[in-house]
Amino acid sequence: MNGYAGKLLRVNLSNGKVSKEEISDSTKRDFLGGRGFAAKLLWDEVRNVDPLSEKNKIIFATGPLTGQSIPSSGKMVIASKSPLTGGYGDGNIGTMASVHLKKAGYDVVVVEGKSEKPCYLLIEDEKVKIVGASNLWGKNTFQAQDLLEKKHGKNSGILLTGPAGENLVGFSTVMSQKGRAGGRPGMGAVMGSKKLKAVVIKGTGRVENFDDNKLQEMGKKGYAEIKSKESYDFWMRQGTMQAFDWANENACLPTRNYREGVFEFSKEMDGYVVEKLHAGRKGCPLCNMQCGHIIKDSSNQDAELDYENVAMLGPNIGLGSLPKVATLNRMADEWGLDTISLGSCIGFLMEASERGFITEKIKWGDFEAAQKLTVEIAKGEGLGKLFSHGVKAASETIGKGSQKWAMQVKGLEISAYNCQACPGMALAFGTSPIGAHHKDAWIISWEIANDRFSYNKPKVEKLIEFQRIRGGFFESATVCRLPWVEVSFGLDRYPEYLEAITGEKKSWEDIYRLGDRIYNLIRAFWIREVPSFGRKWDYPPERWFEEPQSAGKMKGIKVDREKYEQMLSWYYELRGWDQNGIPSEKTLENSGLKGVSKEILGQVG
Amino acid sequence: MAELKFFGYLADIVGARAKEMSLEKPVALREILPASFPETNITVLINQKPGHLDSLIRNEDRVVIMPILSGG
Numbered sequence: 001m002n003g004y005a006g007k008l009l010r011v012n013l014s015n016g017k018v019s020k021e022e023i024s025d026s027t028k029r030d031f032l033g034g035r036g037f038a039a040k041l042l043w044d045e046v047r048n049v050d051p052l053s054e055k056n057k058i059i060f061a062t063g064p065l066t067g068q069s070i071p072s073s074g075k076m077v078i079a080s081k082s083p084l085t086g087g088y089g090d091g092n093i094g095t096m097a098s099v100h101l102k103k104a105g106y107d108v109v110v111v112e113g114k115s116e117k118p119c120y121l122l123i124e125d126e127k128v129k130i131v132g133a134s135n136l137w138g139k140n141t142f143q144a145q146d147l148l149e150k151k152h153g154k155n156s157g158i159l160l161t162g163p164a165g166e167n168l169v170g171f172s173t174v175m176s177q178k179g180r181a182g183g184r185p186g187m188g189a190v191m192g193s194k195k196l197k198a199v200v201i202k203g204t205g206r207v208e209n210f211d212d213n214k215l216q217e218m219g220k221k222g223y224a225e226i227k228s229k230e231s232y233d234f235w236m237r238q239g240t241m242q243a244f245d246w247a248n249e250n251a252c253l254p255t256r257n258y259r260e261g262v263f264e265f266s267k268e269m270d271g272y273v274v275e276k277l278h279a280g281r282k283g284c285p286l287c288n289m290q291c292g293h294i295i296k297d298s299s300n301q302d303a304e305l306d307y308e309n310v311a312m313l314g315p316n317i318g319l320g321s322l323p324k325v326a327t328l329n330r331m332a333d334e335w336g337l338d339t340i341s342l343g344s345c346i347g348f349l350m351e352a353s354e355r356g357f358i359t360e361k362i363k364w365g366d367f368e369a370a371q372k373l374t375v376e377i378a379k380g381e382g383l384g385k386l387f388s389h390g391v392k393a394a395s396e397t398i399g400k401g402s403q404k405w406a407m408q409v410k411g412l413e414i415s416a417y418n419c420q421a422c423p424g425m426a427l428a429f430g431t432s433p434i435g436a437h438h439k440d441a442w443i444i445s446w447e448i449a450n451d452r453f454s455y456n457k458p459k460v461e462k463l464i465e466f467q468r469i470r471g472g473f474f475e476s477a478t479v480c481r482l483p484w485v486e487v488s489f490g491l492d493r494y495p496e497y498l499e500a501i502t503g504e505k506k507s508w509e510d511i512y513r514l515g516d517r518i519y520n521l522i523r524a525f526w527i528r529e530v531p532s533f534g535r536k537w538d539y540p541p542e543r544w545f546e547e548p549q550s551a552g553k554m555k556g557i558k559v560d561r562e563k564y565e566q567m568l569s570w571y572y573e574l575r576g577w578d579q580n581g582i583p584s585e586k587t588l589e590n591s592g593l594k595g596v597s598k599e600i601l602g603q604v605g
Numbered sequence: 606m607a608e609l610k611f612f613g614y615l616a617d618i619v620g621a622r623a624k625e626m627s628l629e630k631p632v633a634l635r636e637i638l639p640a641s642f643p644e645t646n647i648t649v650l651i652n653q654k655p656g657h658l659d660s661l662i663r664n665e666d667r668v669v670i671m672p673i674l675s676g677g
Binding site: 446 | 610612613614617618643645646648649650653655669671672673674
């Protein structure tokens with residue numbers, strides 16, 4: 001089929017074997033690419049294994065839209081069985097590596113086994129080599145990026161794990177280009193467990209498209225359409241940081257470990273402050289609305305900010321200085337830690353200290369302590385060791401009821417939206433297929449616009465629609481969703497691109513069916529891999545049910561437990577899952593997943 | 606006084622992040638906004654409740670107008 005490089009590259013680090021496999025047209029049609037390919041591969045090949053053992057596999061996957069001359073297409077998905085959650089884990093990352101991978105002739109790389117010594121994978125078109133990396137091991141992701149660029153050229157596509165990944169920290173990510181990150185649920189640790197420091201890709205070929213002239217024309221128009229949008233100029237000035245002010249106004253800015261939704265220092269660190277401190281911009285390849293805003297941090301180094309990391313390392317830990325937040329963010333990027341999870345862990349620890357659950361005294365907003373903790377978490381030393389497996393495991397170690405304010409779902413820390421007064425978004429976090437993350441169904445803006453306090457079936461239907469488009473299509477196509485969601489770029493452009501690339505026409509109904517297939521398969525993976533999996537894994541933390549916000553305009557509001565249960569039941573019903581969240585045999589067969597039910601029958605109940 | 610707050614690029618269109626207006630009688634929101642104000646992809650909240658550009662604004666109302674956005 002056109003639009004794909006057509007090959008899967010498989011590298012076994014235990015025995016050094018490298019093989020190349022054809023990807024069948026039926027796999028392309030049924031799973032599209034990116035997340036779809038990853039879910040299929042993990043389902044077929046990773047069964048009941050320890051995520052940090054050599055039997056786990058890490059997948060780097062592109063889709064038909066990746067690397068094409070269309071807006072914001074420089075993306076890839078990195079997936080594995082997650083060492084943080086024990087279930088399906090993935091993340092998307094904007095990187096030159098995605099563009100180079102397809103040019104080198106591969107849609108997917110599967111890395112399996114474990115190297116005895118530190119190594120990196122070098123892919124130069126047909127030539128694939130496992131190279132010793134003892135000189136890189138222990139280096140932070142910025143240093144290692146520099147060394148690899150020096151050796152292989154500045155234009156190489158480079159994916160890295162940092163010291164946090166080497167030390168197997170559960171929320172270590174994969175980094176690229178000193179600031180691009182992906183794979184929150186411990187993809188960096190999976191690389192670390194395999195002694196795989198980096199993947200370096202240089203491709204010189206090109207992918208054949210069905211109608212390349214038409215695609216080039218459409219791509220050109222697409223870039224121009226984005227630039228012509230009324231919101232474009234503001235987006236270029238503030239990027240995702242425009243959401244900071246918005247979140248504070250709507251009382252959903254995570255503040256002091258999600259106790260509150262408003263922060264008293266919000267005016268000192270919102271998007272307008274970013275504009276004033278602006279020192280540059282960074283972003284992904286093939287994008288004309290780059291979202292990384294650089295400011296000088298408190299130690300006068302460049303740091304790239306976005307809403308999620310500022311909210312989690314700022315208000316969520318009680319820190320009201322943007323340059324100081326930028327320092328923590330840069331440190332997390334260097335060490336290879338996920339900034340959302342890091343902010344959640346630090347916020348949790350500060351609350352534990354305040355309540356006297358730990359002996360150490362760490363006050364809200366303590367910048368020195370936060371820096372020390374960041375390093376200790378990455379090294380797995382001192383107090384940081386408590387968080388090697390994330391906030392859920394830390395709360396279980398501390399006990400004393402602290403689990404109810406460990407802000408996570410399925411073991412993944414919640415991203416930066418406080419939901420006591422947004423039950424639809426709480427359900428989106430509850431049912432996200434990697435654990436609590438916003439990329440699959442960011443329903444909160446729709447919910448606030450329509451009726452934030454209601455618990456009704458149309459809200460659940462809307463949530464599933466978002467999951468199909470964002471979690472199903474964008475993650476598998478694989479292309480950035482931000483042009484659509486941030487500047488209202490036409491959603492209908494994407495099936496048109498897909499048709500010009502592959503030659504196959506897909507209706508939105510086809511795309512929804514594809515999204516459902518991928519969701520059902522990921523759900524089956526969780527059921528097979530996590531013995532106690534079931535309905536309770538789709539609950540948000542107890543804090544949102546039990547503790548209303550105590551300040552701001554949503555004071556006194558919390559999530560109604562019974563009504564949440566009703567929405568979750570509707571969600572299962574609409575998805576064709578039973579009341580324990582298990583897809584029925586009929587649902588799986590209708591999704592074209594015959595045989596999957598046999599492996600999950602009797603696992604839960 | 607009616608209080609109006611504008612978020613994101615909508616503040617650029619209006620030329621202010623916040624405005625206070627004295628209204629002698631209820632008036633449709635669109636009548637007190639610039640003609641170029643967008644009709645779609647916006648959220649209007651009037652006293653915390655969803656509204657629209659044809660909603661009537663009274664003197665004591667608190668109006669918040671935001672773009673639909675994503676946040677990452």
